[in-house]
Amino acid sequence: MRVLSGMQPSGQLHLGNYFGSMLPNLQHQGKAEQSFYFIADLHALTSIQDPKLLRQLRKDIILDYLASGFDPEKAILYFQSDIPEHTELMWILATIAPMGLLERAVSYKEKVEKGISATVGLFSYPVLMAADILLYDANLVPVGKDQKQHLEMTRDLAIKFNSTFGETFVVPDVQIREEVAVVPGTDGQKMSKSYGNTIPIFGDEKVIKKAIMGIVTDSRGATDPKDPETCVTYRIHKLFLSAADAKELADRYREGLSYGDAKKLLLQAYLDHFAPLRERRLELEGKPEYVQEVLRKGTQKASVVAQKTMERVRKATGLR
Numbered sequence: 001m002r003v004l005s006g007m008q009p010s011g012q013l014h015l016g017n018y019f020g021s022m023l024p025n026l027q028h029q030g031k032a033e034q035s036f037y038f039i040a041d042l043h044a045l046t047s048i049q050d051p052k053l054l055r056q057l058r059k060d061i062i063l064d065y066l067a068s069g070f071d072p073e074k075a076i077l078y079f080q081s082d083i084p085e086h087t088e089l090m091w092i093l094a095t096i097a098p099m100g101l102l103e104r105a106v107s108y109k110e111k112v113e114k115g116i117s118a119t120v121g122l123f124s125y126p127v128l129m130a131a132d133i134l135l136y137d138a139n140l141v142p143v144g145k146d147q148k149q150h151l152e153m154t155r156d157l158a159i160k161f162n163s164t165f166g167e168t169f170v171v172p173d174v175q176i177r178e179e180v181a182v183v184p185g186t187d188g189q190k191m192s193k194s195y196g197n198t199i200p201i202f203g204d205e206k207v208i209k210k211a212i213m214g215i216v217t218d219s220r221g222a223t224d225p226k227d228p229e230t231c232v233t234y235r236i237h238k239l240f241l242s243a244a245d246a247k248e249l250a251d252r253y254r255e256g257l258s259y260g261d262a263k264k265l266l267l268q269a270y271l272d273h274f275a276p277l278r279e280r281r282l283e284l285e286g287k288p289e290y291v292q293e294v295l296r297k298g299t300q301k302a303s304v305v306a307q308k309t310m311e312r313v314r315k316a317t318g319l320r
Contacts, residue, residue, distance in 0.1 A: 003028040004036040004138035004172075006080065006129075008044045009057035013064040014198035016183035016191030019239045020144035024175070026069045028142070035075035036136050036302060037065065042080050042087070043129070046122045062291055064202060067281035078298040080132060085306040089131035090124070092313060093157050096164060097127050101156060106149055114194055130154040134169045135306050142175040145182050146190065165316040183239065186215045188232050199236070201274055202281055212267045222258040233262045240269040 005025040007017060028035050039061055041054065048054050058079065070077055080086050102108070105126055112118045133141055133154050141151055151174040158169040182190050185197030192198070199211045215233050220226055228234040228250040238246040253262065284291060314320040 001032045001139045002034045002036065002137055002170075003032040003140045003142065004038075004133055004136050005142055006038045006040040006043075006132055007061065008040045009054070009061040010044050010047060011057065011193040012198070012200040012203055013061065013068075014191060014193070014200050015236065015239070016144070016185070016198065018068065018201055020183050021142065022065070022068055024142045026075075028140075029069075029071050029074040032140070034136075034305075036138065036305075037070065037075055037077045038083075038132065038302070039077075039079045040132070043125060046119060046125065047116055060202075062295065063281050063284050066284050066291065066294065067202070067277050069277075072294045072297065076298045076301045077294060078302045079295070082295075082299045083135075083302055083306050085135055085303075085310045086128065086131050088310060089135055089313060090128045092317060093130055093134075093161065094124060094127050096160055097124075097157055101153060102126060104149075105153070107146065111194070126150045126153040127157070130157045133172055134158055135309050136302070137170045137305070137309065138172045139170060140175055141172050145176055148174060148176060161316075168312050168316045184232050184235050186211055186232070188216055199270070202278060205271075208270065209267060212270065213263050215263060215266075217259040220259075222260070223256040225256055226253045226259075228253040231259075231262070233259065233266055237262070237266040237269060240273050 003025070005021060007021060013022070025035075025037065039058060041058055044054060044057070048057070062077070065077060102123060105123075108118075108123055108125065111122060116122060129150050130153060133151075134157075141154075143151060151172070155171050155174075158171045162168055162171075185191035185195055186199065187195065187197040189195050189197060200208060215236070217231070217233065231253060234250065234253055237249060241249065249265070311320065
């Protein structure tokens with residue numbers, strides 16, 4: 001089995017990225033036949049046109065992955081833009097992608113409504129995403145709930161290509177961990193950089209504390225019983241806990257745990273969990289040669305697979 005995941009370098013890594021995508025993906029290391037992790041820097045161009053900023057974000061996200069537990073001995077890490085087959089396959093898939101399929105993309109509509117320019121690149125995002133996945137014969141793609149529709153589009157395009165040109169692509173399965181399907185942000189919406197409601201992982205500790213202490217709450221008094229399942233602070237906190245510890249914390253909410261104390265407990269859980277990752281990241285910042293070597297080897301391994309897939313595609317379509 002091959003597992004694949006990608007992440008855009010579009011801002012500081014936050015809890016939604018970590019629990020919704022990065023952690024479940026990293027847990028496949030060593031279990032799958034091959035695990036591919038790519039940095040979707042071509043996708044990032046739909047929202048970032050500052051070259052200096054993009055270079056910094058590319059550097060940051062590689063450090064984030066390595067600090068969070070990526071093991072180059074067990075998996076493959078690379079930049080999407082370093083493998084030209086991504087864009088070649090995107091064009092070939094675009095020639096069979098129905099306009100109606102792309103017009104139904106909810107993510108595109110939401111981003112345009114929030115002010116992102118309605119470019120061809122943003123509109124065709126699902127086609128490039130399909131190429132990213134199909135290029136590596138991925139059997140399983142763990143994603144957050146917001147990417148489920150895009151994965152269904154990938155499956156549709158793979159099936160259509162196979163029926164048009166003959167069996168060429170593996171049709172991937174999607175994996176969504178329901179307990180972290182949507183990680184809430186500090187305002188109760190889905191945690192997203194676009195909404196400005198994130199809790200960063202590797203940011204300044206003062207910024208993190210301010211974000212956690214600023215989580216929205218209702219008007220219940222300090223000692224009033226509270227419903228944990230409707231409380232944003234609890235819903236975030238339980239991501240760090242075992243089922244038994246989450247139940248114990250939920251009981252404390254019902255017994256009248258104050259929101260202020262609840263946020264302090266969340267802050268401590270955050271610090272306990274991420275302290276070793278933050279230390280590891282500081283170490284890696286001083287080892288640029290090691291980081292570059294990980295990327296060099298990852299790109300080399302990914303290229304071998306991508307080139308083999310494209311040979312099949314070129315033959316199937318008549319380009320060879």
